[in-house]
Amino acid sequence: MAEKETPPIILQFAPLNSSxxxxxxxxxxxxxxxxxxxxxxxxxxxxxxxxxxxxQVSNHLTLLSESLxxxxxxxxxxxxxxxRNKCPVPGILYNTNxxxxxxxxxxxxxxxxxxxxxxxxxxxxxxxxxxxVLSRFLVISFADLKKWSFRYWFAFPALVLDPPVSxxxxxPASEYFSSEEAESVSAACNDWRDxxxxxxxxxxLVSVSSDSKAxxxxxxxxxACQGDHQKLLFGFYDPCHLPSNPGWPLRxxxxxxxxxxxxxxxxFFCYRESxxxxxxxxxxxxxxxxxxxSGESAETVPNSVGWELNKGKRVPRSISLANxxxxxxxxxxxxxxxxxxxxxxxxxxxxxxxxxxxxCLLLGAGxxxxxxxxxxxxxxxxxxxxxxxxxxxxxxxVRQSLYTFEDCVGRGEFKAVAAVKSLKQIFPAMETSGVxxxxxxxxxxxxxxxxxxxxxxxxxxxxxxxxxxxVFLLTDTRESRWLPSLLCANANKIAINAALGFDSYMVMRxxxxxxxxxxxxxxxxxxxTNTQRLGCYFCNDVVAPQDSMTDRTLDQxxxxxxxxxxxxxxxxxxxxxxxxxxxxxxxxxxxxxxxLSNTGNNDDSPLGILPHQxxxxxxxxxxxxxxxQASNSCTACSETVISExxxxxxxxxxxxxxxxxxxxxxTGLTELKKAANSFNLDWEDDDTDDDDVAVDL
Amino acid sequence: xDSAREVSDGRLTVEGFSVASRAFAxxxxxxxxxxxxxxxxxxxxxxxxxxxxxxxxxxxxxxIIILSSLEEEIPEDESLNVATDCLEKEETVDHTILVPTxxxxxxxxxxxxxxxxxxxxxxxxxxxxxxxxxxxALDVIKKxxxxxxxxxxxxxKWTFITQEEHPYLNRPxxxxxxxxxxxxxxxxxxxxxxxxxxxPIVLYLxxxxxxxxxxxxxxxxxxxxx
Numbered sequence: 001m002a003e004k005e006t007p008p009i010i011l012q013f014a015p016l017n018s019s020x021x022x023x024x025x026x027x028x029x030x031x032x033x034x035x036x037x038x039x040x041x042x043x044x045x046x047x048x049x050x051x052x053x054x055x056q057v058s059n060h061l062t063l064l065s066e067s068l069x070x071x072x073x074x075x076x077x078x079x080x081x082x083x084r085n086k087c088p089v090p091g092i093l094y095n096t097n098x099x100x101x102x103x104x105x106x107x108x109x110x111x112x113x114x115x116x117x118x119x120x121x122x123x124x125x126x127x128x129x130x131x132x133v134l135s136r137f138l139v140i141s142f143a144d145l146k147k148w149s150f151r152y153w154f155a156f157p158a159l160v161l162d163p164p165v166s167x168x169x170x171x172p173a174s175e176y177f178s179s180e181e182a183e184s185v186s187a188a189c190n191d192w193r194d195x196x197x198x199x200x201x202x203x204x205l206v207s208v209s210s211d212s213k214a215x216x217x218x219x220x221x222x223x224a225c226q227g228d229h230q231k232l233l234f235g236f237y238d239p240c241h242l243p244s245n246p247g248w249p250l251r252x253x254x255x256x257x258x259x260x261x262x263x264x265x266x267x268f269f270c271y272r273e274s275x276x277x278x279x280x281x282x283x284x285x286x287x288x289x290x291x292x293x294s295g296e297s298a299e300t301v302p303n304s305v306g307w308e309l310n311k312g313k314r315v316p317r318s319i320s321l322a323n324x325x326x327x328x329x330x331x332x333x334x335x336x337x338x339x340x341x342x343x344x345x346x347x348x349x350x351x352x353x354x355x356x357x358x359x360c361l362l363l364g365a366g367x368x369x370x371x372x373x374x375x376x377x378x379x380x381x382x383x384x385x386x387x388x389x390x391x392x393x394x395x396x397x398v399r400q401s402l403y404t405f406e407d408c409v410g411r412g413e414f415k416a417v418a419a420v421k422s423l424k425q426i427f428p429a430m431e432t433s434g435v436x437x438x439x440x441x442x443x444x445x446x447x448x449x450x451x452x453x454x455x456x457x458x459x460x461x462x463x464x465x466x467x468x469x470x471v472f473l474l475t476d477t478r479e480s481r482w483l484p485s486l487l488c489a490n491a492n493k494i495a496i497n498a499a500l501g502f503d504s505y506m507v508m509r510x511x512x513x514x515x516x517x518x519x520x521x522x523x524x525x526x527x528x529t530n531t532q533r534l535g536c537y538f539c540n541d542v543v544a545p546q547d548s549m550t551d552r553t554l555d556q557x558x559x560x561x562x563x564x565x566x567x568x569x570x571x572x573x574x575x576x577x578x579x580x581x582x583x584x585x586x587x588x589x590x591x592x593x594x595x596l597s598n599t600g601n602n603d604d605s606p607l608g609i610l611p612h613q614x615x616x617x618x619x620x621x622x623x624x625x626x627x628x629q630a631s632n633s634c635t636a637c638s639e640t641v642i643s644e645x646x647x648x649x650x651x652x653x654x655x656x657x658x659x660x661x662x663x664x665x666x667t668g669l670t671e672l673k674k675a676a677n678s679f680n681l682d683w684e685d686d687d688t689d690d691d692d693v694a695v696d697l
Numbered sequence: 698x699d700s701a702r703e704v705s706d707g708r709l710t711v712e713g714f715s716v717a718s719r720a721f722a723x724x725x726x727x728x729x730x731x732x733x734x735x736x737x738x739x740x741x742x743x744x745x746x747x748x749x750x751x752x753x754x755x756x757x758x759x760x761i762i763i764l765s766s767l768e769e770e771i772p773e774d775e776s777l778n779v780a781t782d783c784l785e786k787e788e789t790v791d792h793t794i795l796v797p798t799x800x801x802x803x804x805x806x807x808x809x810x811x812x813x814x815x816x817x818x819x820x821x822x823x824x825x826x827x828x829x830x831x832x833x834a835l836d837v838i839k840k841x842x843x844x845x846x847x848x849x850x851x852x853x854k855w856t857f858i859t860q861e862e863h864p865y866l867n868r869p870x871x872x873x874x875x876x877x878x879x880x881x882x883x884x885x886x887x888x889x890x891x892x893x894x895x896x897p898i899v900l901y902l903x904x905x906x907x908x909x910x911x912x913x914x915x916x917x918x919x920x921x922x923x
Contacts, residue, residue, distance in 0.1 A: 012795040020830040026868055057762050057803045060828060085760075164793050245795050276733065305791045312796075319831050324869045330862075333869075337859050344857050345876060 008166030016248035023065035051237035059239035087200035102142035115304035131203035153316035158251035170286035189278035238270035364474035371570025489637035505569035533630040707882035708817035721902035842914035
């Protein structure tokens with residue numbers, strides 16, 4: 001031990017840092033889920049390191065997906081030895097099953113155990129054969145596979161030399177070597193790095209002969225190197241980039257050197273690269289002074305340090321990978337991507353936000369309801385509520401696309417409930433609910449005991465309509481559409497109506513309500529944009545909705561339609577809704593006809609024209625658009641009816657339900673009919689019900 | 698066996714991609730030494746009994762470091778502080794550990810050029826991550842790699858960044874959507890070559906990358922296009 005005038009500078013080592021590639025967590029999760037289960041025994045893993053390759057950024061000890069013992073086959077070939085940037089380092093992983101057991105792990109003894117392994121490898125000479133064991137590391141972790149978050153803590157065990165090693169000098173390698181020597185050292189290092197056999201050997205000897213020829217040798221050749229050189233340095237791949245400090249691997253290296261060869265002065269070479277070649281400006285050469293152990297036996301394991309700090313604090317690190325691992329989130333981003341691609345490639349002015357936020361109420365979960373729901377999902381609409389009183393019957397699944405055989409077994413599931421379940425199975429991010437409820441209908445009189453419950457249903461329906469943005473009328477009778485039409489007109493909600501005949505269909509959007517909430521009651525049938533309101537389903541009827549079901553023959557009660565109709569009508573209903581939502585005037589948009597001279601896209605809507613009514617037939621494979629204005633005598637949406645409803649509320653509803661002619665009297669249809677009948681009765685007594693309107697699904 | 702030396706429809710076959718990739722990687726190594734070289738990662742197709750002459754694979758350029766000067770506000774997880782008490786008391790105080798000064802956060806970028814069998818064109822996949830391994834979000838990436846919009850081809854009409862499953866690594870990477878590639882490759886070949894839309898295979902990836910690389914801030918020197 002030489003005496004110095006100045007107090008010795010303690011050699012300070014730059015700590016090593018970890019870097020865990022996302023792929024490691026993916027692979028580990030699979031391993032845990034598929035194979036390990038709750039088994040928490042330690043797992044041998046392989047870390048990867050390499051010399052620093054950037055003047056401003058240190059290298060890390062990295063974990064990749066191939067760090068884990070190889071389980072499944074992958075498409076990519078596994079890393080074989082000889083990858084210069086992936087020098088393998090042995091490590092061990094302790095993963096706990098709960099966060100509590102993670103916190104309770106005895107970190108000190110785990111660290112000691114790994115340090116002991118390093119010490120034993122030094123004593124036994126294994127470290128000379130396979131020097132990567134000097135950098136052995138330890139990881140503790142807790143993988144939360146429900147939230148896809150991972151908590152982890154690395155330790156790089158370093159044997160503490162007591163008293164600490166002091167630094168005599170440290171300078172860039174280019175200043176230490178002569179230019180001839182430097183050239184030879186660089187060349188030797190590059191050869192070492194280029195050869196598959198040695199490129200991942202991180203500790204080595206640099207021997208420089210008196211004629212400036214350098215050679216790189218394995219550690220185990222140390223005895224053979226004696227006397228052969230003018231300079232002999234202990235070289236290692238230094239991950240650190242700092243000009244005034246060597247990296248962490250030097251710690252255990254010095255412990256090895258002291259133990260095996262009892263040197264008091266150690267010349268070391270911190271090897272660093274840039275652009276794949278040895279960089280002797282970045283690399284350092286230093287001289288350290290080591291106090292030899294006095295009376296220490298080989299059995300006493302020195303103390304160890306090495307838990308990695310997290311931004312300077314002694315806490316573990318954590319990472320959340322829900323965005324890339326949670327299957328539901330992955331499904332959501334895939335669906336969103338699909339819509340964004342549509343906007344990018346075809347409809348740049350498409351407003352996707354309005355679609356993802358619109359709340360749809362589907363009255364009826366039968367053939368039309370199922371098709372509408374499916375198509376709404378395709379447009380990215382997530383918020384769907386079903387109202388249906390019925391259960392899934394055995395004949396349903398073939399035509400009602402949300403149901404399967406399982407739904408009808410036994411007593412049969414309620415449609416509203418089965419539909420919700422089905423939507424969630426298709427796309428877990430759906431926000432959907434079902435209401436099992438019958439819609440009160442005029443012309444189906446009720447007893448006084450039933451009054452309260454029927455009025456309760458009316459209130460429920462009214463609340464549902466208030467709390468949604470768009471309502472689809474998809475029930476199987478004409479009269480069941482009356483109350484919803486009234487309520488939508490009252491609340492000024494978008495109503496889309498679809499109805500089926502045997503081989504024909506009708507899809508329409510109702511016009512805006514007669515009075516918006518802020519308008520004066522005097523503004524009859526005039527909406528904000530000062531054009532006539534579009535009509536509703538009942539505007540063209542001269543009879544009020546009445547009981548269309550009792551006394552019909554059996555084949556009229558069970559509605560029969562060609563199967564292709566429901567998908568067509570359901571799809572058109574959704575496209576009509578999307579058209580309304582994208583239109584700048586929304587519910588007030590005027591009705592277009594396809595017969596008008598519309599060349600290509602309408603200016604108002606990027607999607608094309610926005611008709612009022614669409615009627616089509618599969619017997620002709622034809623389809624037309626129609627336009628109808630609101631009628632002053634409409635039993636559902638006229639100002640008369642709406643104001644009466646607002647004035648009298650429940651008693652109005654009850655009267656409409658119980659008295660077949662009440663609505664006709666109220667709206668003046670009775671008068672109208674009398675006036676019509678008083679004319680010449682040469683008229684053929686046509687069916688008062690319009691084919692396309694009365695015979696429904 | 699595909700013996701054509703040129704493509705006229707803007708598209709590549711699998712073999713063409715392999716040839717073009719080698720040519721691209723070689724030229725890059727010669728002309729673009731400020732960057733590390735691209736490496737070819739072969740795919741091992743264990744199910745296929747017939748071995749192909751040209752192996753399938755993709756080009757990889759990894760660990761490009763961009764120093765970010767942004768102060769990153771990563772929300773601290775309070776529950777992490779719980780575990781530290783026992784560690785404080787027992788661990789020996791060690792003065793030989795350098796206390797590091799806070800430095801600029803380094804962002805790492807990986808780029809893969811992968812062949813798309815359905816579009817028959819190359820596709821650029823990329824991702825960014827911090828030194829600890831946390832993936833970077835697209836808005837952070839965009840700050841790191843401002844795209845230059847020199848030519849008409851870089852308008853949003855042609856470049857659309859999406860996040861999709863990497864075809865071989867089973868996790869989401871960002872990619873430049875290949876929809877328009879065929880069309881603008883044809884445009885490129887029209888402008889440069891005298892014989893209509895012919896594009897020599899060995900130049901395909903170089904030409905392709907001269908456009909696509911700019912979106913992710915990777916320029917190639919003009920010499921590579923010769």
